[in-house]
Amino acid sequence: MEQENLFGEQTEATGTDAQASPTDGAAGASAASEAAHRAAAARAAELRHELDYHAYRYYALDAPEITDAAFDRLLVELQQIEATYPDLVTPESYTQRVGGYVSPQFAEVTHMARMYSMDDAMDLDELDEWLARTEEALGAGRAVYTCELKIDGLGVALTYRDGAFVRAATRGDGVTGEDVTLNVRTIKDVPARLSAEALEHMGADRGAAIEVRGEVYMPKGSFVRLNDEADAEGRDPFANPRNAAAGSLRQKDPKVTASRDLATFLYAVADTTPLHVDSQHEFLGWLREAGFSVNPNVARCETPTQVHEFCADALAHRGDLDYDIDGVVVKVDSFEQQRELGFTARAPRWAIAFKFPPEEKQTVLREIRIQVGRTGVLTPVAEFDPVTVAGSTIARATLHNIDEIHRKDVRVGDTIVVHKAGDVIPEVVGPVLDKRPEGAEAYQMPEACPACGAPVVHEDGEVAYRCVSIDCPAQLKERLAHWVSRGCMDIDGVGTELIDKLVEAGLVHDVADFYLLDVEGVAALDTGRTYQADNKRRGIKAGDPIPVGATIAQKVIDELTRSKQQPLSRVLFALGIRHVGKSVAELLAQRFLTLEALVAANEEDIASIDGIGPKIAASVKEFLAVPENLAVLERLRVAGLTLEEDLGRSASDAALVESAGVAAGLAEAQPLAGLTFVLTGSLTRFTRDEAGSLLKVLGAKVTGSVSKKTSYVVAGPKAGSKLTKAESLGIPVLDEDDLGQILATGTVPEAEQP
Known part of the structure; x- marks a missing residue:
């Protein structure tokens, strides 16, 4: 018989078989119920696919495409479906696991205990609901809370044995993380050994292995300097300090990590037993004593009112800090009570993350510009007067699609409200209607692609408008950038600037052309910058164009050569086939093993793979039926790419x-x-x-x-x-x-x- 936890919830979802009635009305109701179940199953599968894709963008690429709030809406919708239909819950569902990603470029590390995600309270009402549930579960007046700032960084776990630092890992998927030990050793505030006082506190357990946890972050000032350097060198800047910290920690070369100004705040441990501490507040004191960096903005709150006061104070002073925070973490202080409350499938019941509302500003929408993506999708982008929000200046934000524009009723000339969702991604909230200028017209999508002039296609049942021309230059550059990205072929040194130059020079027309490049051709490319002074020894005059040069060119060719060994799953993802993300590409590669086998497979064979289905199968076969695409694949084979899954x-x-x-x-x-x-x-x-x-x-x-x-x-x-x-x-x-x-x-x- 299943036991209930302190919240009155059963540990496993249960259901009862409905008893069929012989009446026609019951039969009709049963048919309607079956149809509703099928629709719910289809939507749940779609939501899982979307959540996996956006989690990969966030955790693996450090390049989110949607806001935290938009992601949370998808997650809540999936949770509601699974609550209504418990039989649709799968172990792989995002509702049942910790969000994260383990990159194959690092060795895998198994954590001493699972690292969980944190449930969010998006407003004070949701925070109060959690506080009320906790008070009811533990008994009125029994709970005391520790409130800590929610650091917007990258989660890490640091392992110490016999008091010495031996290993560091990212959170990964919660069970397995990435070994980043060498990189973390370069972070100045990570102690090589625990202090004598902390070891003495552990007593007979001083030799035990402990795994402490926290966040690696980049101070705001360091983030600004890093992006200034990127601008000066023509590299793409990081979107925010969190992405900068994650990208810096995941460097293959520890020297690069050492050159970045990273810091840590520690706040958790896998197992409290060896430390002989009874509460979160006492544990934070042990961390400080041990030599770790612990955020000083912590409070022990005895009532929900005091929790509210801490959250309000943190929100009011967030701009005064030299690091990003996006909320407050509220924890039940007592470890004994934490054990009583336990965990859900993905998060502790004894903690909640209160997320700050985004800062909002008003500005004027000057233009809605169309951006053409690598799959031909036309995305409207709002261009507005620059405005400073959450510490940085923004002048544009995606409007996603025409339905979103019409839903928000945004028009050129409007005074609009903008914010940074999650303090990261610029977003248009909506118009200020009483400031709308006379004659402002509702926006319509263009009939021709702004990049190539080809007709725009809009299929019934789809929100997207597409350019289907294979010669569209906008798609070309996006496809090339996707091919070289870290999650795909991982070709370091080939960024958007170099891709622009290669396309403008006529050296690259598709991804296969990358493998026809040579050092001389790349070295001679004009960077678009000029020398500022004469150099008679090298025969250079001020104003002469600066070429890419042989050193960088050789690195590019070396990286392209190395990428030929990437497995089939990477190639399939890098090709940009519609609906084929990283996880789908891996499923295809693991099933067929070679490109030849995949090309020979029929649509039914592909659709039969668990986790794919007919929609993705049709997209794959449509791509492989295009002669131009097959010609590119053949040229890739001739160039020496493996095109097999690396078992x-x-x-x-x-x-x-x-x-x-x-x-x-x-x-x-x-x-x-x-x-x-x-x-x-x-x-x-x-x-x-x-x-x-x-x-x-x-x-x-x-x-x-x-x-x-x-x-x-x-x-x-x-x-x-x-x-x-x-x-x-x-x-x-x-x-x-x-x-x-x-x-x-x-x-x-x-x-x-x-």
């Missing part, structure tokens, strides 16, 4: 696949396709991450939680709640010997039945 990389290391005893040909056969595995407990031959990667090589899906859809659980010593749940659901349980047999033969031995 060794999927398992972190080719040597791992070989040493694991995976039988020859099993990866291609995909014998575990359609099966879902969960790993728990301690394994001796592999880490759980390695074992999961090996199962994926054979076609399995590996998830972090047990559900009715789980096929098998592989349990090692010290298996805990996942094993218990598997036994309660009747899911077959395997041991490590069984895992070895699977890898050697591709067949699953008869499992122990609970």
